Amino acid sequence: MTQNMGPATEASGMGLAAQVEAATLAERGRGRTAASFLPPVALGGLIIGAWYLVTYGILDERRRFLLQPPHEVWKVGFADWDNFSQILAGLWSSTQVAIIGLLISISIGLVLAIIMSQTKLIERAIFPYAVTLQAIPILAIVPLISFWFGTGRFSRVIVCVIISLFPIIVNTLFGLQSAERDMHDLFTLHHANRMTRLRKLMFPAALPAIFAGLRISAGLSVIGAIVGDFFFGRGAAGIGQLLQRFANRLLGEQLLASIIMSSALGVAVFLFFGWLQNRAIGKWYEAGPPTE
Amino acid sequence: MATTNGDSLSFKNISMTFPDGTAALRDVSFSVAKGEFVTIVGPSGCGKSTLLKIASGLLRQSSGEVAVDRERLGYVFQDATLLPWRTVRQNVELLAELNGFDPRERERLVAEAITLVGLTGFENHYPKSLSGGMKMRASLARTLTLKPPVFLFDEPFGAVDEITRARLNEETLNLFERERFAGLFITHSISEAVFLSTRVHVMSARPGRLVANFAVPFPYPRSPDLRFDSRFGELSGQIAHALRGAHS
Numbered sequence: 001m002t003q004n005m006g007p008a009t010e011a012s013g014m015g016l017a018a019q020v021e022a023a024t025l026a027e028r029g030r031g032r033t034a035a036s037f038l039p040p041v042a043l044g045g046l047i048i049g050a051w052y053l054v055t056y057g058i059l060d061e062r063r064r065f066l067l068q069p070p071h072e073v074w075k076v077g078f079a080d081w082d083n084f085s086q087i088l089a090g091l092w093s094s095t096q097v098a099i100i101g102l103l104i105s106i107s108i109g110l111v112l113a114i115i116m117s118q119t120k121l122i123e124r125a126i127f128p129y130a131v132t133l134q135a136i137p138i139l140a141i142v143p144l145i146s147f148w149f150g151t152g153r154f155s156r157v158i159v160c161v162i163i164s165l166f167p168i169i170v171n172t173l174f175g176l177q178s179a180e181r182d183m184h185d186l187f188t189l190h191h192a193n194r195m196t197r198l199r200k201l202m203f204p205a206a207l208p209a210i211f212a213g214l215r216i217s218a219g220l221s222v223i224g225a226i227v228g229d230f231f232f233g234r235g236a237a238g239i240g241q242l243l244q245r246f247a248n249r250l251l252g253e254q255l256l257a258s259i260i261m262s263s264a265l266g267v268a269v270f271l272f273f274g275w276l277q278n279r280a281i282g283k284w285y286e287a288g289p290p291t292e
Numbered sequence: 293m294a295t296t297n298g299d300s301l302s303f304k305n306i307s308m309t310f311p312d313g314t315a316a317l318r319d320v321s322f323s324v325a326k327g328e329f330v331t332i333v334g335p336s337g338c339g340k341s342t343l344l345k346i347a348s349g350l351l352r353q354s355s356g357e358v359a360v361d362r363e364r365l366g367y368v369f370q371d372a373t374l375l376p377w378r379t380v381r382q383n384v385e386l387l388a389e390l391n392g393f394d395p396r397e398r399e400r401l402v403a404e405a406i407t408l409v410g411l412t413g414f415e416n417h418y419p420k421s422l423s424g425g426m427k428m429r430a431s432l433a434r435t436l437t438l439k440p441p442v443f444l445f446d447e448p449f450g451a452v453d454e455i456t457r458a459r460l461n462e463e464t465l466n467l468f469e470r471e472r473f474a475g476l477f478i479t480h481s482i483s484e485a486v487f488l489s490t491r492v493h494v495m496s497a498r499p500g501r502l503v504a505n506f507a508v509p510f511p512y513p514r515s516p517d518l519r520f521d522s523r524f525g526e527l528s529g530q531i532a533h534a535l536r537g538a539h540s
């Protein structure tokens with residue numbers, strides 16, 4: 001009985017310390033949101049001010065169409081439902097392309113990385129090509145893609161896959177190889193087979209790296225969908241085509257509104273994958289070196 | 293592969309030279325019987341851990357023979373080696389899971405082991421919220437679920453603070469008094485060695501050889517106050533002396 005007192009006391013003591021620490025962190029976190037909210041908002045105000053200055057102070061009336069004032073952008077690009085719904089439709093079309101491309105990248109990337117993690121030989125064989133894939137200037141193979149697959153949606157998806165695949169392969173592979181030596185020894189001692197080792201040790205250990213890769217690739221896939229639009233314009237118009245069209249027709253307000261919405265999509269994707277990561281592994285994963 | 297003369301674990305003329313030419317062990321022979329707790333003390337990097345890796349089959353010796361039943365070998369690593377994505381309960385369950393025990397049996401063994409190491413109430417915690425000592429307890433509990441007749445400890449308490457270490461020593465001792473396994477413990481702490489063991493071997497600097505061994509005469513159960521006994525100090529002094537000789 002006395003023997004059990006020791007650990008229990010120490011344990012509850014630790015629990016309390018941990019709680020206090022967590023509370024302090026939360027406190028600091030709350031203080032930080034208030035304090036960290038202001039500077040970017042203030043800077044945003046300054047930027048809008050500068051924008052007005054350029055529109056009315058620098059550009060004369062003839063050239064004002066180059067940079068319409070913020071409220072005009074709002075009125076024409078966002079508040080006019082006909083215009084805004086067109087932008088939203090384009091954005092949605094591009095988002096679909098980006099999602100399909102990303103899903104294909106994830107499937108190919110995970111499978112390739114898992115195969116590479118199983119044998120050094122295969123890793124050595126595939127890796128240079130994965131790097132080459134990353135190094136391909138997308139412009140250089142645009143003609144080939146349209147030659148083979150036409151200028152429709154499918155070609156846009158291919159662009160997304162080409163530019164978002166590499167981070168998934170590399171991060172997954174790195175993650176799969178991140179389990180410590182001792183952990184592998186533990187599994188070896190208990191005669192774990194390849195599949196068990198992969199399922200219970202390597203794959204869970206890889207999750208933080210996989211999510212980091214996903215976040216990068218998702219952003220790239222969005223870029224791929226927009227860039228793909230410039231070259232492969234058949235089918236439902238994506239946001240990239242709208243950008244081009246607005247620029248050609250000198251529709252500055254809609255052009256700026258589309259750019260803002262594209263950026264918003266990028267930010268939304270980034271936040272979504274951050275949230276997803278937190279949901280999936282936040283319970284157990286701590287970023288940075290373990291505190292001991 | 294059990295030994296013939298009743299020893300649970302025996303090493304016969306073990307030598308180990310790594311492929312890069314490093315000689316880690318030279319001609320090491322000793323054995324551990326059930327109910328014996330043998331400790332090896334030696335300077336860092338003398339090949340102590342290599343010996344455990346050879347015993348467990350993680351490494352293959354260059355020459356010599358090991359006899360041990362590897363089916364239910366307990367191996368406590370230097371670090372707690374908990375899987376961060378598993379709770380304490382799931383971590384403790386891991387080995388029983390890998391060894392294919394059925395879930396009902398697993399649950400019973402896990403509950404028992406967690407109680408034994410005093411982690412009750414922390415079953416659903418993740419390793420990141422545990423102290424170093426608690427992680428080590430979870431690691432011990434994980435090994436305990438297998439009820440191994442042979443227990444290998446690879447400097448398990450090196451990373452925790454002095455007070456926690458003393459307490460973990462007392463708990464290890466309690467486990468030993470209860471289970472009476474054959475224990476082989478690696479450490480560079482002399483007081484830890486004397487406090488726990490029935491016998492202490494001193495290993496020289498690389499390549500590791502056994503240069504002296506001391507029977508520890510104190511009967512079990514041992515009280516924490518044993519550390520302040522004059523005979524405890526005297527024996528520790530002798531071992532320290534032998535260890536200094538082994539260093540040069």
